[in-house]
Amino acid sequence: MWGASALAMGMIATFPGMAFAQEGKTADDLSSHGAAQRIAQTGVSSKAKNVILFIGDGMGDSEITVARDYLKGASGSFDGLDAIGQPDALSADGETGTGQYTTYSLGSNSSNRGVVTPVTDSAASGSGWATGTKTYNNAVSVDVSQNPQMNLIELAKANGLATGNVTTAEIQDATPAVLESHSTQRSCYGPQGKTDGTMNNAAKNCDAAQLKENGGIGSISEQLLDTRADVTIGGGSKYFKQTAQAGEYAGKTLWEQAAARGFQTASNDVDAFSNLSYKKGKPVLALLSDGNMPTQYNMTPALSQKATEARGAVTCSTNSAWLGNKNSSGNSASLADMATKAVDLLSAQVSDKSSNTSGFFLQIEGASIDKQDHAANACGQIGETDDLDKAISATVASLKASGQLDDTLIIVTADHAHTSQIVSDAPAYALSTILKSPVDGSTIVVSYGTATSTDAGADDSSVGYTAGGMEHTGTQLRIAASGPGARRVTGLTDQTDNFYTIAKALGLA
């Protein structure tokens, strides 16, 4: 299954899509490339020089509204997040579109093999837009039969575009991983598994056949170096301390391998990141924290009804460990800093005629909206939404300044929705946090009720659970776009349609 022929490089044909009103397709019918498309026949033909895809992990409509109500007031708007897709917001008469999209995945384990899975994980979801193929939870750009599916960065590179991948998570986490690798398990971070190199967990975290020592294509981090995107910025630096077990770089750490292969690297160093500049043929790999990057706001874990009412309305405070705070050199690494750095690097490459790149494809992920929602942490998810919103605003401003805004398709969406709900009063049997908006003074009650197991060690034994373990939800969610091809997101689409929206705008399909 890991043969190179499965990944023939070059133009990819547009698979004929399903009719609009299809009903009752089985997982088998949906599992081939392009088979889950809803809009294959729509005649939007606008071409973009660049595409930037912003993903808020877990950013359903409820998560957007929680953050807007708190940060902007219920009548306010996000400068970035809400401006994408809004008629006339970025430019008069520019193409825009907003719509809803479905995120379900396909069963492959013993309990759900062959049937649709209504709730996706980040891996299957990301694989959907990265490759156009619906797959199973845990899959990283492989199909339900574990065959690698060509992803958008591979496709863009093969067609002469510069490419970038930015995230606030570990760079090996599912959402960025789908654009840099193909893995049957999302946990196969490195040649020694999901470790910092002091032990070898590969047997537990990776399918044996995928490992280099067994003739496979290797772990997610090793494939990242093979895929060689022009710009990679995120967290997860500690996993590059692992040592290759086989191949040309056997015995070397992944950081050593990256340097040997000509990458410009920065590890946990905001100043080095800030000073990076385009150098022909030397891709950037900047990993700025050991694991996921610290959040913008401090935690406010949800509490039981009596406890949350006793705590009263809270406001959010900035986390001193957030890399978006200016350091002593005046540098910072908010998602806006990372996004504009990526746009600068890719734009410089495209401007360098000798690089033979005609535009770029860039994914930028606000990863921890999801992670903080899992932790029932209202301020956490709000701060990460703010970080993403500001990254969008800064990117738009940068593109405008360099005259590229009208040629760039910008898409904003999420991979799945999440637990948080805005309610009027603290619920009786779900955890909640009461917020007071510093902008319009309103009281916002955020409820978290989807954790699947109780916790014998819970602080409050009368409640029996803690603020962890909240789950994804399966609702359709917002997709918004501005720029050439943006109208293609109008109506009801599927996340696999997003692959075609991007590929068509860039002339790749």
Place this chain on the structure above:
Amino acid sequence: MWGASALAMGMIATFPGMAFAQEGKTADDLSSHGAAQRIAQTGVSSKAKNVILFIGDGMGDSEITVARDYLKGASGSFDGLDAIGQPDALSADGETGTGQYTTYSLGSNSSNRGVVTPVTDSAASGSGWATGTKTYNNAVSVDVSQNPQMNLIELAKANGLATGNVTTAEIQDATPAVLESHSTQRSCYGPQGKTDGTMNNAAKNCDAAQLKENGGIGSISEQLLDTRADVTIGGGSKYFKQTAQAGEYAGKTLWEQAAARGFQTASNDVDAFSNLSYKKGKPVLALLSDGNMPTQYNMTPALSQKATEARGAVTCSTNSAWLGNKNSSGNSASLADMATKAVDLLSAQVSDKSSNTSGFFLQIEGASIDKQDHAANACGQIGETDDLDKAISATVASLKASGQLDDTLIIVTADHAHTSQIVSDAPAYALSTILKSPVDGSTIVVSYGTATSTDAGADDSSVGYTAGGMEHTGTQLRIAASGPGARRVTGLTDQTDNFYTIAKALGLA
């Protein structure tokens, strides 16, 4: 406050809207007519002959997806609900739009006076699109100072359009009431309050100043007869057994008053409803059940984790009391039957040149998606969503057959979102129901976690709560439109924008 001058009839000026990126407006700033608009400046100028507004009460994106996953499979689409807004679905190259809209209301009680309320009720929400004015929960087309605001049926009638109001709820319920009346309290159903006429609860259910005996404009039902929409179809017949306490019809029941004023009436009689036809100057008032109309599907109340797992996956069954079932005469009153009857009656009126009507405005509500979601009843809300979907399909087919489809703006949206969430496993401390889709075989777990109080009399004392009392949520939700003016719903709008979208399409503003 009930003076006639507050309701000057005729053209209504478009209030200048707020800038797109506004932040932090207070409730006072938002409370005047048009002040909460987000899109006042958008230049869509298409004109429609007719506008039909479909409302799914409580039909957030999660509720839509629950029903689609079950009824159509996750990869399927609703023939009606999903076709509105979908490019090329109704007609090639017709105008379409989809977007998200905000539903918050304004505080007016002692705990929230002067601040924004993140979670609306159906009354404030309906008042928003009916009048273009943000108001307080419990308000029926009056502003935060309790001044009546002209609604779309009044405005349409004053401008020579035929008008209709259809619901599966009691016709006095908030969503239909906002188009037929102005009431400071949504409970002021009749001159004797919210009763069947065997007692007088007006002192409890109505503000005294609003009652006719005190010189006011009267209860919701009495105003319905004054407003005199051309077609009114729904439930709530028993409230018309009340007796007017003052005015020209004092001492007569509301049914007697309706007959005396020239209405064609049908009460709890599906055959009489089916046989209704257009008669010039004789509006239709058909109330087909005492209260809310029976639901399509039988109830499946949500259970605690252990109980729902023990029950296993359920499928939905049809309620024998549903009026959509054919009776012995072969007649029925599904929402599709009611919707097409309304379209037929209004179209016949417009075709009658002597009626001097140039088109129509019609609202059609699927009311009990909300009511069944409050009851944590998954099959209930799914069946009501199906009923609404089929009403949309039937309406589109009827308009197409009569050559009116291209001239009609059809909008589908909701008044607020609701509790239900699609999760992967039964939650530990929220109630849930496990469904098995009869279409794609997938297992769908629906979680309900927002009830605000426990219940000492709960069946399961270890859980301590029952499947009632679930709450609205404050998330932004889907608005979709097809037909002239449909593009105006693109992007982020507010529910008050919907008033202007309809009024502009009909040339009323």
